[in-house]
Amino acid sequence: IKGQGVEYFTSVTFPTETDDYAEIIDEEDTYTMPSTRDYEIQRERIELGRCIGEGQFxxxxxxxxxxxxxxxxxxxxxxxxxxxxxxxxEKFLQEASEVIASKEIQFGSSISDPLCLSA
Structure with a gap:
């Protein structure tokens, strides 16, 4: 999304019990967890600035x-x-999953607390 000369990137983390992120890495059916999920970014890549608004959560x-x-x-x-x-x-993560499902914005995620959703 672009607005008033600023591009926005969205970040969220919401692990679920039903997601299977393991992948087979060899012929002996050995599984490994990928280092990041498709929507994940490293928290150290995000720099938090001044507060510009407030949402429900x-x-x-x-x-x-x-x-x-x-x-x-x-x-x-x-x-x-x-x-x-x-x-x-749970409500924050539900909101985040709905935003990600809309696929209208580029998304990334950090898996550490505090949770954040960026746009």
């Missing part, structure tokens, strides 16, 4: 995403408020 911050392909891509990052509560965490 968290604050929205300006920030930057850095990768070899994008030296400093401007992003918006939604962080989860009070994700120690299982119900809040």
């Amino acid at each position: 968290g604050d929205v911050h300006q920030g930057a995403y850095t990768s070899p392909e994008n030296p400093a891509l401007a992003v918006a990052i939604k962080t989860c408020k009070n994700c120690t509560s299982d119900s809040v965490r």
Whole structure:
């Protein structure tokens, strides 16, 4: 998504019990977990900036995403408020999964807390 001269990248993490990310790596049916999922990014690649808004489950911050392909891509990052509560965490992750399912925005994810959704 592009708006007012800023490109947005979305980031979210939401592990589920039903997802199977194991892949066979040799003929003896040995499985391994990939180092990242398709929507995952490393948290150290995200720089959280000033708060620019507030959503139902968290604050929205300006920030930057850095990768070899994008030296400093401007992003918006939604962080989860009070994700120690299982119900809040579940609602935040449901919102994130709906955004990812829409496929209208590029997405990435970090698997460590705190949870964040970036656009």
